Amino acid sequence: MRVLLRNPRREVEMKGPTPVSALLARLDLNRESHLVIANGVLVPGDAVLNDADVVEIRPVISGG
């Protein structure tokens, strides 16, 4: 699946199927600092992501 990461903006290819929580762990990302959007829809930690999905991992931490 294609995974968009932000700050800095970049894309990585990951293998599915995988739960959201496992994807965050594989990318070493803290769940409290991120939300996951699959095919334009917000998804919780146990949602399963497949190879055809377009996924955005959106950081929610701002420094101001």
Place this chain on the structure above:
Amino acid sequence: MKCRVCRGPAVIDLPRHNANFCPEHFFQLCRRQVERAIKDFTMLEPGDRVLVAVSGGKDSLALWDLLVELGYEADGLYIGLGIGEYSDESLGYCQRFADERSLSLKVISLRSDLGYDIPTAAAATRRVPCSACGLTKRHLFDSAALEGGYSVVATGHNLDDEAAVLFGNTLRWDIEYLARQLPVLPARPGFPKKVKPLVRLTERETAAWCILRNIDYIVEECPMAAGNRHLGYKAALNAIEDQSPGTKASFYLNFIERMSPILANGDLAEREGLGSCTRCGSPTPSEVCAFCVLVEKSTRHEPVPVEFIARRAGSGGRR
């Protein structure tokens, strides 16, 4: 995962509440948290005219949306900080939000209206950019509210922001800053009342609010803030939160409940010693306030490119 309330499909898991929520009941949770903050800390009264400090980010736009939804009369004020494309994009998000909802947005441009920008102010005053930015925004929001007849300024500081500031101030045992860290600052001569209605919501929750409400906001981080100390404190707290959900809320909310009353008297004594700035009339312990000093130095300085300051930015200012 199922929604804790209706057992429908959940879209978000919130470990600190040990629960998952569908969009409808997540909205309900957020509204209740904001209403509770407003009530518990006596932030707003019926009839208040609220000036919302908006930046184009998730927190300030979520705040504006929530206040309007809860029935408050709330206008927005955006300050163009002159941080290159980042500022241009930020204004676009605010303007679209306001236009789509027929809300009133006031705009101040530092470069056009005051003759400087944040990169130049940081260089001219040798402050870190976040410090120059914070000083500028506080002064301009205060003066705009007083001039515009607003009874309250509302800012989008969330639970993560407040916990991170508290963490930093505690690491230094900075009593003066700790005493001032309140979700409400009452109006005083020269200062409007200031409130932080999002202190019971995390950043993850305000971001989810925006996504689920189809509010577009600027996701990219401010280039001036990259690597600042504040972000490091948030990362440390989130590492703890991941292991022990609810830690940030208990750290901050228990501080407000148990420590703030103990620290309150010292802060009052310090504030009562303020005079008036000889240039702008704002309250200050000096002859000329820090904002007027910043404006004087910055407007005399050659404009500085964003990239120059962004490269050297490495630590943030205290609030």
